[in-house]
Amino acid sequence: MPTALILGATSDIAQAIARELAAKQYDLILAARNMNYIERIQKDIQIRYGVQVKPMYFDATSYEQHADFLKQTEVFPEVVVVCFGYLGEQKKAEANWDEAYQILATNYIGAVSILNLVAQEMEKRKQGIIIGISSVAGDRGRKSNYIYGSAKAGFTTYLSGLRNRLYTSGVHVLTVKPGYVTTRMTENMNLPKLLTTTPEKVAKSISKAIKKKKNTIYVKKIWWLVMIIIRCLPESIFKKLNL
Ligand SMILES: NC(=O)c1ccc[n+]([C@@H]2O[C@H](COP(=O)([O-])OP(=O)(O)OC[C@H]3O[C@@H](n4cnc5c(N)ncnc54)[C@H](OP(=O)(O)O)[C@@H]3O)[C@@H](O)[C@H]2O)c1
Incomplete structure (x- = not known):
């Protein structure tokens, strides 16, 4: 049976992915x-x-424990999912370096640290699937969450480069932009229904995307359109918006 390693496995989205992969008879390493x-x-x-x-x-x-962590998995996984993340508080992070660092360290540096090691091994084996849960917040910086957004932008760019590097080795990299999801991370937010999905739907979309070897997915298709519009707005207009 193939094995999937899920990093940040207590996340609500991760748990749905774990159930989806288990239903497809993957053995799991939940970290x-x-x-x-x-x-x-x-x-x-x-x-x-x-x-x-x-x-x-x-x-x-x-970071210094990541190499040992991978050695201790015993079985090297065919699928690796990066699901950990830290939204933090934008206002706090503007004034408090520890909060800003925690956001950058978790969402970007931590992901690069572990995936650099995973990528080396998958490249050697000439097989594997890497799945990164990034965010639409990384598509354009806005005042309400640009520290988290910039870490996710870095992560999206990292995944894109990794996909390009590993293509010739037969290793596939999937970038997931879920949009709003009803999880612990967003439980205090008033989310617009049209733009919001569930962890189960994120997991189903990932399962389909693996099968179709998709590169990047927006879980709710409407986010693709929303982000095209947001990205096309000239900076002279965008900077005046209350986003
Ligand atoms: N919910 C959304 O609307 C949404 C939208 C776009 C992208 N995402 C992304 O989706 C992913 C999953 O988030 P979620 O919505 O399922 O939220 P969640 O339930 O709050 O999960 C976040 C997970 O990250 C883990 N984590 C945080 N810092 C960590 C660290 N230093 N090391 C290991 N694990 C750490 C947390 O573990 P602890 O329990 O130990 O804190 C928790 O399990 C995240 O990358 C998030 O940025 C979420």
Whole structure:
């Protein structure tokens, strides 16, 4: 059976992806910081789908431990999903370096640190799928979340370069831009229904995109149109908007 490694596996989106892949009979390595939570998820998935699930401790910002972490997976995974992320608070991050750093370190540096190692191994093996959960927030910076958005922009660009590099090795890289999703991350936000989806729909879209070898997906198609319009607005107009 193929194995999928899910990084940030306690995230609501990650849990839906884990169930989707388990239903397709993938064995799973679920990696996260909260071991009690991840062990509960492990038991639930094992019972429901009868696949092997290995829980592992993983902190995206403990860069120096990433090489050892990968060695300890024992089985090198065919699929790797980067699902961890930290939205943080924009206003706080403008004035407080620790908050700004945490946003950049989690969403960008942590992802680059672990995927650099994953990419080397997949390139050697000439197979593998890397899935990165990025964000439409990275498509254009706006005042309400440009520190998180700039980290996601960096991540999107990194994934694009990785896809280009690994193409000739037969390794596929999928960039996912979910739009608004009803998860712990957004529970205090008033999300517009038309632009909002569920973790289960994100997982289903990823499953289809893997099959079709898609490069980048917007989970709700309307986001593709919204972001084209937003990207086309001249800066002289965009800078005056309250976004
Ligand atoms: N929800 C949305 O609307 C939305 C939209 C676009 C993109 N995304 C992206 O989708 C991904 C999943 O988010 P979600 O919506 O499912 O939110 P979530 O449930 O809040 O999940 C975020 C996850 O990231 C983990 N995490 C944070 N810092 C970490 C670190 N240093 N090391 C390891 N894990 C860490 C958290 O683990 P702990 O429990 O240990 O804190 C948590 O499991 C994120 O990358 C997010 O940016 C979400």
